[in-house]
């Protein structure tokens with residue numbers, strides 16, 4: 004039985020992800036600011052948040068909204084100043100909220116001075132800080148790899164007469180981790196932020212840092228004649244040696260956590276990545292996120308899935324992290340469509356859907372990671388044309404879909420369903436113009452329903468998703484079984500209900516979430532001796548009803 008005192012602060016708290024561009028604008032510019040996050044710390048404290056992950060706010064040309072870093076030691080002026088960042092870290096600490104920085108270490112911006120120098124010649128001191136290769140004899144790219152954002156993963160550099168590799172956009176050249184100076188430069192960045200008082204790090208796209216020894220064409224997997232770079236480079240053997248070095252240089256000896264973004268790590272491999280032998284404290288391994296999406300993340304290729312498919316992968320990750328390390332439970336982040344649409348294929352009100360998913364999020368074993376707006380029950384936004392999207396990957400998926408033979412209506416539908424911009428519309432604080440996010444026209448439109456779906460309205464409504472999230476956060480803080488307890492799946496074969504039991508010494512808790520739009524049933528014996536936290540009819544669940552028994 005886990006002793007509560009043996010658990011670290013980040014295992015006992017709730018994490019919340021902020022996409023700063025869309026959270027709160029204090030400059031009247033239509034994009035969010037760091038001072039805006041500081042202004043909302045009390046809101047986050049009321050949600051039980053102790054770890055605040057902020058997506059990149061470093062100096063950047065913003066081709067990928069900050070995931071193209073030009074200077075890891077400076078704050079982008081659109082977000083504010085370093086003094087404001089220091090203020091956020093300090094004010095957060097006063098409320099028990101630690102800021103978690105996002106480290107983008109697979110690549111930089113092409114405007115980062117490191118890349119500018121590296122691309123200037125084949126002999127400069129940083130000549131091999133990035134992945135440079137000669138063209139094939141016919142002048143074409145070194146391999147047929149397709150970047151994650153579409154098009155070749157190679158871009159030509161006139162000055163060097165060579166290609167460089169970019170796993171994502173061409174403005175995001177991949178760093179060469181084989182070079183020890185590169186690794187040291189990155190560890191220095193992390194230490195700079197840890198010394199500033201960051202409570203932890205989310206490490207971006209980490210599975211791509213190790214490249215294969217030889218670069219060869221992969222099997223063609225699309226109408227563009229290319230092969231997904233992911234298949235060629237993700238999780239290459241040898242990656243863990245780099246990460247062990249990273250951990251020793253940054254994590255060891257500090258009371259912080261590191262959570263890696265590691266699309267492509269299977270549940271069976273988790274033991275190498277987290278826990279005693281691992282390199283991170285937690286891993287976003289995405290196995291459940293890939294259930295409603297085509298395996299190679301091609302939005303226009305439809306997938307069929309059922310609740311038991313989802314439950315199977317969630318259970319596998321739970322079982323793996325019960326033995327090794329800790330699980331970061333999440334339904335949403337800034338790269339995913341809203342969970343009410345992504346994970347619930349049935350009919351029903353968004354508020355009910357959000358509450359059902361929230362019940363699972365906040366009672367599962369692991370640290371819950373909420374994403375801004377999830378607690379309000381957003382749906383996806385409404386988009387009428389491809390020109391309304393800002394996100395570069397959405398535009399690429401649209402082009403890809405057209406090449407795959409879809410017509411414009413079909414290609415747009417795929418983007419409406421999966422676009423990352425669905426998660427990036429402004430936070431809705433109140434019913435005033437622009438939803439209290441900004442006094443200027445926001446960079447992405449607020450939702451049509453912002454007058455009713457906003458923080459002010461939901462705070463006043465005891466039945467709202469926000470009130471439910473707060474209730475569950477309090478419940479979690481009052482019942483150690485929900486933090487430290489073991490996890491056992493219940494009703495594994497049921498296609499309507501996601502159910503599990505938590506046990507800790509003599510304490511038990513049971514969660515049921517009916518993720519369907521039909522009434523459902525469970526065996527009342529499962530909750531004998533326990534009390535529901537809200538009124539419910541024993542043994543039955545209304546459509547989308549969820550309940551916790553403690």
Ligand code: NOJ
Nearest residue numbers: 067070107171207208338
């Ligand atoms: C993953 C991030 O979450 C995403 O937003 C970004 O575009 C890519 N990595 C590239 O950094």
